[in-house]
Amino acid sequence: MPATAVAWRSERQRSRGSRACGPCGSCQGSTGGTGTKKMAAPDSPLRSPPPQNSEDARLLVLKIIAEDVQAADLQWSLFVAALRSYRYDTVLRPFPTSFADQATDTKRIDDLRDVAARVPPLGALLPAGSVAKSSTSAATGPKGVPREAWELLLWVLTCGGVRLRSRKKEDVPELSGDSAVDAVFEVEHSPQADRRFEGTRGDREVFFAYHGSRLDNFHSILHNGLLAHMNKNALFGSGTYLSSELSVSATFSPAGYGWQHSLVSPELSCVAMCEVIDHPDVKCQDRARSKPSRAYARDSMAGMVPERYYLVQNDSVVRVKYLLVYTATQPAPPPAPDILPAGMVTSTADRAYYSPGWQDFLRKNKSWLMVAAYAALLCGIGLSSSRVGHKLMLKLFYR
Known part of the structure; x- marks a missing residue:
């Protein structure tokens, strides 16, 4: 059996792999759900009550960054990639409600970009030497970062209960033979999403498969999961297409520009490593020996689903378990025109980052x-x- 289609048979393995990636409750299909949920453990900033003021937001952001600055950096970079996109109305979901006018059903996208442009490099937010570990001095940080920037950072890092965790490639046996992947991040979801996935799973086996997509899609994928109705390719049937081979899915993940201050890389591409339930709604050839009809989708226009591919026609039977990141060795400069103003980058971390006034006037x-x-x-x-x-x-x- 190939490593990318490993079935988890034991109960111990099953319980260890039970992180859900279905649509997160308050974010699904919404352009304005803040989605900050209360969760069980009080010692994590993600599971704390919503901040009462900007100082609370700053302290929570600094604590999250101190726990895993690389993961926080990637999560923010995915948000920025969606914010940069000309398709922001589709890919920037969930959308922060503080920048949405519910009465007129409009989004203040320019204001949101202005605030995002004032976020300094995340490594500069912590004292020297405290990036790799939790620091009791997290209350310190650069001056001049506006209140709105702290609140936006907190929203991005806690929305819907979704968090990323840095992992080593050695922690994922399926990646042992692949040296091209530069970084691995595990996706952690809320207990509610876990229970939904486990309820759908029942006694069925689970195997790994890969899904490639544009970088600006991953903010939505991270929070809403893989949604079949968003896929425009329906040659072999409607649904979400995955592959049993990483190299196949990687071809569908072109490099994109995220955040110019990223610690991971300003230019990168992502592939979602997914857990798929062995369910009749998953059309494929390698699991259709006992039931050949599983190799066909009812609305297929070209016959059987090709080998090495899986067609998932039920969003609840697939979840993203890991994000596999490929970084650029020599990142390109920001695309022109840069819709996210870079602001004034200074050598000291306690200086404010801001956009030049005349550029801001021209753009608005x-x-x-x-x-x-x-x-x-x-x-x-x-x-x-x-x-x-x-x-x-x-x-x-x-x-």
Whole structure:
């Protein structure tokens, strides 16, 4: 049996692998769910009550970063990648409610980008030497980071109870023969999502498969899971396509630009390593020997699902267990135009990060400036074809 399709038979293995990745309750299908849930253990910032003020948000963010700065960095980078995307209305889900106007059903995307641009490198938020361990001095941090930036960071790092944890490749036996993966992060979900997945699983076996996608999709994938209706490829049937081979899925994950200050890498690609329940709603060939009809989807236009592929037609039977990250050895500069202003990067961590005022003015008023430029062009054309315009031209240029 291939390593990517390992069935977990023992109860001990089953209980160890029981992290759910279905749609997170308050985030599913919503552009505005904050999704900060109360959870069991009080010693983790994720499981603490919502902050009462900006100081609470700052302390919680610093504690989360001190626990695992690489994981926090990637989670923020995935959010920024979705925020950069021209498809932000689709991929930036969940969307922070504090930047959504419920009355008019609009999103203040420019304001959200302004706040995100003021977030400094996460490593600079902690005292020197405390990045790799929990620090009791987490109350210290750079001055000048605005309150909105702390609150946005906290929302991103705790929304829906989803957290990332740094792992070594050696911790995942299925990756033992793959040296191309640069970093591995385990996806941890809320107990409610765990129970939903286990209820769907019952006594069925579980195996691993891989799913590749654009970088800007992974903020939504992390919180909402793999949603069949978002897939546009329906040649062999509607649903989510996965593969038993990492190299196949990696071809569907082009490198994208995330966050310019990322510790992981500003330019990277991700592949989701998923747990799939051996369920009739999973169409494939290698598990269709006893029931050949499992190799076909009812709405297939090209026959059987190809070998090495799985077609999942039920969102509840698949969950993301790990994110496999490929980093760029020489990251490209930020794409132009940079829709997320880089701000003023200084050498000291306690300086504020801000966007230049004139750039901010141009970006926020580009529509009016284009109208003004068009009006000026029309006036110029009108003057050039009139007697008054000719007289002015003669006076200005032929004195």
